[in-house]
Amino acid sequence: xxxxxxxxxxxxxxxxxxxxxxxxxxxxxxxxxxxxxxxxxxxxxxxxxxxxxxxxxxxxxxxxxxxxxxxxxxxxxxxxxxxxxxxxxxxxxxxxxxxxxxxxxxxxxxxxxxxxxxxxxxxxxxxxxxxxxxxxxxxxxxxxxxxxxxxxxxxxxxxxxxxxxxxxxxxxxxxxxxxxxxxxxxxxxxxxxxxxxxxxxxxxxxxxxxxxxxxxxxxxxxxxxxxxxxxxxxxxxxxxxxxxxxxxxxxxxxxxxxxxxxxxxxxxxxxxxxxxxxxxxxxxxxxxxxxxxxxxxxxxxxxxxxxxxxxxxxxxxxxxxxxxxxxxxxxxxxxxxxxxxxxxxxxxxxxxxxxxxxxxxxxxxxxxxxxxxxxxxxxxxxxxxxxxxxxxxxxxxxxxxxxxxxxxxxxxxxxxxxxxxxxxxxxxxxxxxxxxxxxxxxxxxxxxxxxxxxxxxxxxxxxxxxxxxxxxxxxxxxxxxxxxxxxxxxxxxxxxxxxxxxxxxxxxxxxxxxxxxxxxxxx
Amino acid sequence: xxxxxxxxxxxxxxxxxxxxxxxxxxxxxxxxxxxxxxxxxxxxxxxxxxxxxxxxxxxxxxxxxxxxxxxxxxxxxxxxxxxxxxxxxxxxxxxxxxxxxxxxxxxxxxxxxxxxxxxxxxxxxxxxxxxxxxxxxxxxxxxxxxxxxxxxxxxxxxxxxxxxxxxxxxxxxxxxxxxxxxxxxxxxxxxxxxxxxxxxxxxxxxxxxxxxxxxxxxxxxxxxxxxxxxxxxxxxxxxxxxxxxxxxxxxxxxxxxxxxxxxxxxxxxxxxxxxxxxxxxxxxxxxxxxxxxxxxxxxx
Numbered sequence: 085x086x087x088x089x090x091x092x093x094x095x096x097x098x099x100x101x102x103x104x105x106x107x108x109x110x111x112x113x114x115x116x117x118x119x120x121x122x123x124x125x126x127x128x129x130x131x132x133x134x135x136x137x138x139x140x141x142x143x144x145x146x147x148x149x150x151x152x153x154x155x156x157x158x159x160x161x162x163x164x165x166x167x168x169x170x171x172x173x174x175x176x177x178x179x180x181x182x183x184x185x186x187x188x189x190x191x192x193x194x195x196x197x198x199x200x201x202x203x204x205x206x207x208x209x210x211x212x213x214x215x216x217x218x219x220x221x222x223x224x225x226x227x228x229x230x231x232x233x234x235x236x237x238x239x240x241x242x243x244x245x246x247x248x249x250x251x252x253x254x255x256x257x258x259x260x261x262x263x264x265x266x267x268x269x270x271x272x273x274x275x276x277x278x279x280x281x282x283x284x285x286x287x288x289x290x291x292x293x294x295x296x297x298x299x300x301x302x303x304x305x306x307x308x309x310x311x312x313x314x315x316x317x318x319x320x321x322x323x324x325x326x327x328x329x330x331x332x333x334x335x336x337x338x339x340x341x342x343x344x345x346x347x348x349x350x351x352x353x354x355x356x357x358x359x360x361x362x363x364x365x366x367x368x369x370x371x372x373x374x375x376x377x378x379x380x381x382x383x384x385x386x387x388x389x390x391x392x393x394x395x396x397x398x399x400x401x402x403x404x405x406x407x408x409x410x411x412x413x414x415x416x417x418x419x420x421x422x423x424x425x426x427x428x429x430x431x432x433x434x435x436x437x438x439x440x441x442x443x444x445x446x447x448x449x450x451x452x453x454x455x456x457x458x459x460x461x462x463x464x465x466x467x468x469x470x471x472x473x474x475x476x477x478x479x480x481x482x483x484x485x486x487x488x489x490x491x492x493x494x495x496x497x498x499x500x501x502x503x504x505x506x507x508x509x510x511x512x513x514x515x516x517x518x519x520x521x522x523x524x525x526x527x528x529x530x531x532x533x534x535x536x537x538x539x540x541x542x543x544x545x546x547x548x549x550x551x552x553x554x555x556x557x558x559x560x561x562x563x564x565x566x567x568x569x570x571x572x573x574x575x576x577x578x579x580x581x582x583x584x585x586x587x588x589x590x591x592x593x594x595x596x597x598x599x600x601x602x603x604x605x606x607x
Numbered sequence: 608x609x610x611x612x613x614x615x616x617x618x619x620x621x622x623x624x625x626x627x628x629x630x631x632x633x634x635x636x637x638x639x640x641x642x643x644x645x646x647x648x649x650x651x652x653x654x655x656x657x658x659x660x661x662x663x664x665x666x667x668x669x670x671x672x673x674x675x676x677x678x679x680x681x682x683x684x685x686x687x688x689x690x691x692x693x694x695x696x697x698x699x700x701x702x703x704x705x706x707x708x709x710x711x712x713x714x715x716x717x718x719x720x721x722x723x724x725x726x727x728x729x730x731x732x733x734x735x736x737x738x739x740x741x742x743x744x745x746x747x748x749x750x751x752x753x754x755x756x757x758x759x760x761x762x763x764x765x766x767x768x769x770x771x772x773x774x775x776x777x778x779x780x781x782x783x784x785x786x787x788x789x790x791x792x793x794x795x796x797x798x799x800x801x802x803x804x805x806x807x808x809x810x811x812x813x814x815x816x817x818x819x820x821x822x823x824x825x826x827x828x829x830x831x832x833x834x835x836x837x838x839x840x841x842x843x844x845x846x847x848x849x850x851x852x853x854x855x856x857x858x859x860x861x862x863x864x865x866x867x868x869x870x871x872x873x874x875x876x877x878x879x880x881x882x883x884x885x886x887x888x889x890x891x892x893x894x895x896x897x898x899x900x901x902x903x904x905x906x907x
Contacts, residue, residue: 188736265697265736355732356699360706370707374696457694461747464658464688464760465711468680604661 087200091208095182099212106174107216110167111223113550114241117160118231120553135159142400142423143430145292146285146393149310157237157315160228164241166549168248168309169281171220175213175249176256176273182209183257185266187347196346203338206260210253210334217249237315244312247326251305252277254333261340264349271381278385280304286392293399305329367467371475375446379483382442386435386491393431393491394498394505400427425574428495428508433566435491436512437545439484440519444537447480447523451534454606469601473524477593480520485513504573511572514585515565519544521592528599531607609672611636611758611790612657618665619652619814626652628814629666634792634807636757639784641801641808642794643895649814650794651691654762657792658688671758684713687751691762691794693743695735701746702731708750720753726775740767752779759783759791765800773800780804798892810895818894829894830863832887833872838880847871858882 096103125131135154138144145151148165152158183206186192192205225242229235256273263269287301288310301307308322363369401424450473453459462472492509496502523537530536547556547564561567565588568581612634619627627649634640644650655661657670659679668675673682695704705724709715724731727745738746744767751759765773777800783789784804795801801808802822809819818825830851836859844860845853849868854861864872876884 355730356703356734358700358702358731360703360710364703364707365710367711370696373699377698457690457692458696460655460660460690461688461693461695461708462711463660463679464683464686464690465708466680466684466713467711602662604655606660 085201085203085207087198087204088207088211091195091200091204092211095208095212098182099178103178103212103216107219107223110171110174110245111220112227113167114160114164114224115227115231116550117163117553118156118228118233120550120555121156121159121163124553124555131156131159138162140292141430142289142292142396142427143434146289146396147430147434149284150288150291152313153316155315157228157233158313160233161237161241161314163553165310168245168306169277171217171245171249172252172255172277172306173274175217175253176259176277177270178213178216179209179253179256180260180266180269180273182212184260184263184269188266193346203341206257206337206341210257213253213256214250217246217253220249221246234315236318240312240314240318240320243320243323244309244314247323247330248306248309250330251326251333254330254337257337258333258340261337261344262349268349271378275381275385280306282389282392283307284310286396289396290399293396293402295396295399295402297396367462367471367475368478370462371479374449375476375479375483378442378445379479379486382439382483382487383490386439386487387494389435390491390494390496391498394495397424397427397495397499400424422574428505429571429574431495432508432512432572433548433569435488435509436516436566436569437541437548439487440516440541440544442487443480443484443516443520444523444541446483447477447520447527448534448537449476449479450524450600451527451531454531457606459605463605469605470597473597473600477520477524477597480523481517484516484520485510488513488516507577508572511577511582512566512569514582514589515569517589518565518585518592521589521596524593524596525599526596528596528603531603609636610634610669611671612640612792613669614653614657614666615668616666617653617656617663617668619649619656619661620664626814627656627663627666630811630814631816631819632809633819634790636790637787638806639780639791639793639804641805642792642811643796643798643801643808644811648811650811651762653811654688654760654792654794657760658683685756686758686760687712687754687756688760689744689747689751689762689764691766693740693747695738695743695746697734697736699735700732701729701735701738701742704735704746705731705750705753709754712754712756714755715753716755720749723749723752723779726779727772741769741772744768745772748776752783757789759789761791762794763796764793765795765797773797777803798890798895802890825894826888829889829897830865831869831889832861832863833876833884834859834861835876835884836882837876838882841875841879844872844875847875
């Protein structure tokens with residue numbers, strides 16, 4: 085462990101901009117929600133009414149988790165239900181960035197040759213992340229108490245956020261030992277996070293309608309976190325498995341570290357073919373080789389999502405039948421089918437936001453190829469910049485279509501009527517394409533800022549999550565492409581916004597490709 | 608015959624930094640041309656401009672009779688490039704990379720590919736991430752050498768190779784040279800390599816060509832080291848303008864002399880009476896170090 089303090093400072097130094105950003109964002113979002121709710125509800129009756137509708141809305145429960153009360157604190161907790169996932173994502177990415185990604189780049193070799201213990205790089209990365217999550221917890225507790233919410237619930241919520249980060253820091257630490265590249269490690273860790281989220285989602289929606297799949301939530305670490313119920317039961321017991329789980333995963337990671345060589349993974353690569361297959365002779369063929377693993381993974385993941393969403397749709401129908409008050413509200417809103425429509429519309433929106441991450445990741449591959457020097461090898465052959473960049477962009481555009489189609493078809497088939505469900509999923513595509521277009525534009529015009537594409541995705545997510553609640557001006561909502569997609573299957577289908585979004589995406593992407601053709605490679 | 612590479616007054620800036628400051632470079636068709644310079648002198652930048660990866664801010668560059676920026680892909684069919692810092696896709700094997708790059712250039716000579724794989728003792732079944740620096744270098748070399756192209760652009764191709772493999776590389780380049788139908792631009796740090804392989808060379812420093820010509824030309828421009836045993840005392844040697852670092856010790860003299868001052872210096876030795884004489888032509892190392900030293904002096 086020698087040298088851990090020095091490395092800890094190095095981690096904090098390297099993350100001095102990005103880490104304060106996410107810590108601050110996740111730390112103050114609950115406060116933003118409380119203020120939003122405060123202004124939203126004129127009377128206590130309005131708040132209770134809103135809580136009743138939300139608690140029974142399967143789409144909301146899927147996205148944010150179960151809602152068990154109607155106090156301001158409980159509403160805030162429920163509305164911030166996606167934050168543990170985001171904090172977990174930030175935590176696992178941070179740990180992998182400072183362990184496996186460094187090792188892959190050769191930096192760890194240099195560091196470990198100094199007076200630095202075997203476990204020091206791992207310990208420093210985990211420690212920095214644990215501290216960051218702790219700061220989030222403290223921020224949440226302090227701001228909520230400052231707003232006048234009960235101290236017990238505020239502290240419980242802060243603690244639950246902190247441990248969700250810890251849990252996935254542990255997952256990231258183990259994944260960093262298993263994969264033999266930063267990319268591979270991230271794929272493993274994000275998969276664990278995704279599965280945890282989907283299990284919780286499926287279990288909670290099923291529980292809502294009295295279904296038999298509610299046990300799924302108990303398999304998910306995110307499900308445990310939700311069981312704290314701050315401001316309600318204030319149960320602290322889920323902290324026990326969470327803290328034990330964190331210690332256990334970090335321990336396992338440390339053990340695995342002793343079982344492998346520097347630079348090697350436990351899932352080590354094997355020998356491959358000595359000659360290329362006859363088909364590997366074009367930029368597209370190479371792009372398929374580079375993208376196929378990720379694309380197949382995402383498609384399989386989305387098919388699984390479809391299975392869960394379709395599976396619990398019967399529970400959603402059950403809610404309407406069980407509660408006459410609910411069905412009255414929903415029929416006022418737009419007919420007997422509306423509860424199911426609203427459910428599938430919010431599912432489609434959630435899926436679209438998630439698949440946007442794939443689209444951005446696939447488009448950023450252009451930049452990765454440039455930075456790693458692979459582009460130099462390609463572009464010194466008879467391959468134009470156009471063919472090279474377009475071969476990757478193709479996956480950013482068609483990959484989301486394949487994944488959304490898989491999700492829509494599976495969900496629709498399980499639900500019983502695939503047509504409208506598939507349509508609601510695919511209608512989101514043009515909005516996803518806009519994000520891929522923005523990414524391409526950044527790569528072409530401001531390559532050093534290309535990673536800012538993630539900020540654009542985060543902004544779209546933020547607008548979706550807090551925009552309506554804070555009653556921000558319409559123009560702010562309009563900034564997100566997802567605002568303009570018709571919310572099928574309930575809403576009427578209009579082709580114009582989809583066409584406009586597609587044109588915007590094409591313009592952004594085209595401008596990016598032209599700029600890329602005109603600039604130096606690599607920069 | 609037209610020159611394979613003809614660069615005049617090339618300028619390339621990166622923000623405030625001027626990487627190329629009026630660089631001239633001429634490589635005749637069919638020759639092996641050495642491209643020498645310390646780190647950061649602009650060798651890789653020049654090559655990237657020649658490959659159309661970067662756009663020059665001034666000057667002209669012609670490659671195989673075309674414009675490297677506008678005709679990039681058409682020209683790339685006729686050349687192969689080994690980057691200085693080679694990395695390949697971690698999930699592809701070395702063999703796959705060789706075949707892919709070869710096919711993208713228009714075709715691989717399969718027999719030659721297998722022959723080169725064997726001579727460089729490369730295991731083509733390993734994945735990209737499992738190769739050491741030297742082995743990645745071999746992959747890039749085999750991919751380039753097995754392609755049927757007119758021009759090879761090699762950016763420090765032997766960095767990371769062990770001495771045995773360096774020897775293989777020299778043999779292969781000498782074979783190319785004997786066949787005489789390929790032009791090679793060889794950027795290098797290894798002076799003995801350039802000395803052994805190149806017909807002509809260009810030394811660059813801070814983005815400018817400081818010397819260019821055949822090795823003999825360049826030697827002519829520089830100092831010869833002379834050691835002599837004399838029968839009598841020598842007079843006037845120190846007064847000759849081109850004589851440097853003169854040392855006299857009981858009948859023995861040693862000095863460096865510029866090419867122009869060689870004749871008067873030898874005359875004064877002969878007048879003193881010569882018992883034995885050793886003359887040493889300047890090595891490329893000295894040539895290089897002289898420019899390099901000037902560089903560091905300038906930096907001070």
